[in-house]
Amino acid sequence: MKLHVIHYNDLHSNFDMWPRYLSFVKQHRTYETLVFDLGDHADRAHPATEATRGQINTGLLNQLAPTAVTIGNNEGITFPHDWLSALYADADFPVLVSNLDAPFARDGMIVETAEGRVGLFGLTAPYEQLYSLLDWEIEDPFAAARREVEDLRGQVDVLICLSHLGYYQDEELADRFPELDLIVGAHTHHVLDDGVVRNGVLIAQAGKHGQYAGEIYINTDTGEKHALLHPLRAYEPDDETLSFLEREVHSAERDMKESIGRTSGLANDWFSSSPFTQLLTDVMQQWCEADIACAPAGILLGSLPPGDVTRHDLHRLCPHPINPCKLTLSGTELIQLIDRFEANDFRQLKVRGLGFRGKLMGKMHYAGMTVDRDIRIAGKSIDPLGTYTLATLDMFTFGPIFPELKDVPKEYFLPELLRDLLAQELTEKSKKVRIDAT
Missing domain, CATH: 3.60.21.10 (Metallo-dependent phosphatases)
Structure with a gap:
């Protein structure tokens, strides 16, 4: 044959x-x-x-x-x-x-x-x-x-x-x-x-x-x-x-350009504090009901200008098929992970695959905690023997970047992607602004 x-x-x-x-x-x-x-x-x-x-x-x-x-x-x-x-x-x-x-x-x-x-x-x-x-x-x-x-x-x-x-x-x-x-x-x-x-x-x-x-x-x-x-x-x-x-x-693109809300603008810079990434991080913490959350600025490919917001905008700026994920970590594991996040080689890390469609990781942003000379959650230093929940990107748990996260207890949140969380938050904020204005 x-x-x-x-x-x-x-x-x-x-x-x-x-x-x-x-x-x-x-x-x-x-x-x-x-x-x-x-x-x-x-x-x-x-x-x-x-x-x-x-x-x-x-x-x-x-x-x-x-x-x-x-x-x-x-x-x-x-x-x-x-x-x-x-x-x-x-x-x-x-x-x-x-x-x-x-x-x-x-x-x-x-x-x-x-x-x-x-x-x-x-x-x-x-x-x-x-x-x-x-x-x-x-x-x-x-x-x-x-x-x-x-x-x-x-x-x-x-x-x-x-x-x-x-x-x-x-x-x-x-x-x-x-x-x-x-x-x-x-x-x-x-x-x-x-x-x-x-x-x-x-x-x-x-x-x-x-x-x-x-x-x-x-x-x-x-x-x-x-x-x-x-x-x-x-x-x-x-x-x-x-x-x-x-x-x-x-x-298809015409359909995605219908307004879902308005914003006064959200800037994003991969290597400095950025309101747009901070908004995403805050929303992830709320969505996952986690003690703390983190997201790198490189997950957003640019800034959101003032004016109407569309799904096309959010798709262009956050194109990744990436979901939020909640990890359960000991205090020691959390400290070690944050040390990795804060290293310069992480900020410059270029990733291919794992759902990531950007260029590099950039500066990590945090919600529910401060990272300076000391890492503090709710005003208190991390207890190495304590247990904490961290909302972050599911791509970090798949093995190649952080092998130590592959087997830690985790909960994936599907089917909503990161941009879906942003769309919901920006839509709700716009509705609240309209209600307050009346």
């Missing part, structure tokens, strides 16, 4: 490159080609995805007409439950996620081609605590994979896993399940120029943000498995897709 696959992953709503991908697909696709998207197509960092609740992404995928897609963590845990439930209501393609219990998620399927039968199933990264908070049930992906392999392998000539687990988990999949012929991956944004064969299984992944289109050739008669990547900048944008994007993005 001969098989031709085209794949793409982790667009993250970087729509500039999508019309080039459509040109690539139109030039290389044949009647028998299987076309896959591997998740994180939608990202609320783009205002059009935010305004349409991801429907613009589903529309673009409908134009692609993929054989199947799976979802990533950006669809799964940054979309509120009702958004994700409705995301694929108008989809003309199957959404394969064998380890998620959701109305749109299909288990494995078989595709009939002129050459033979192809088995497909999808897996997504199992952020168990976050999925649970959003009222979804997520399963261990390896347990789901075992079930699908046992069900499909005897019925098909080629067995493919669509994975949004990340490259290192894909390696483990290949080690555990040599019955697979191909794992088409995503999530870790690896650029696998020629793919990687592990335990006889070909693993392919095509970077991120529209850098590349992936292409795969399999011949089961000869045992040949070959993967390659095509830089998409070499392709002219598809005119039809460009027109669709221009129309839909313009309409």
Whole structure:
């Protein structure tokens, strides 16, 4: 059996490159080609995805007409439950996620081609605590994979896993399940120029943000498995897709520019005390009902000028799909953490991933405490043996920046993002000002 696959992953709503991908697909696709998207197509960092609740992404995928897609963590845990439930209501393609219990998620399927039968199933990264908070049930992906392999392998000539687990988990999949012929991956944004064969299984992944289109050739008669990547900048944008994007993005951004309140202006500077960041920090403390709170000035990308405030403004200045989180720390742990925050290397820290869409961390701002020559909470020095709750950014708890926070007791607050807290606060303040004026 001969098989031709085209794949793409982790667009993250970087729509500039999508019309080039459509040109690539139109030039290389044949009647028998299987076309896959591997998740994180939608990202609320783009205002059009935010305004349409991801429907613009589903529309673009409908134009692609993929054989199947799976979802990533950006669809799964940054979309509120009702958004994700409705995301694929108008989809003309199957959404394969064998380890998620959701109305749109299909288990494995078989595709009939002129050459033979192809088995497909999808897996997504199992952020168990976050999925649970959003009222979804997520399963261990390896347990789901075992079930699908046992069900499909005897019925098909080629067995493919669509994975949004990340490259290192894909390696483990290949080690555990040599019955697979191909794992088409995503999530870790690896650029696998020629793919990687592990335990006889070909693993392919095509970077991120529209850098590349992936292409795969399999011949089961000869045992040949070959993967390659095509830089998409070499392709002219598809005119039809460009027109669709221009129309839909313009309409979405217009909707987001309706006023939700007014302000006399909130300045923000990444390296000095900033009223805008201080407002966010105060709101986080209240929202999480925490003893104290902290947020870095770099989380806000600029200042809020005087006048009307719109959701578009807040999205532009706080584009991150980041939620507040409440940590429970001992006094000693808190002192050590604040020492890290106050170090100059933290202020200059540049972060990629973890939901952060800014440039650097900047000066840390605090609510409910003062940090000077002494750290004081409610006028008292921190008791090293005491226990304190701290509201901060969920990205600090995922491991890479502060490994010591990964296992401390914590409570995530979903689905509201940081900009949603700002929108609610600024709207309420504007209402109060109008009431007081009358």
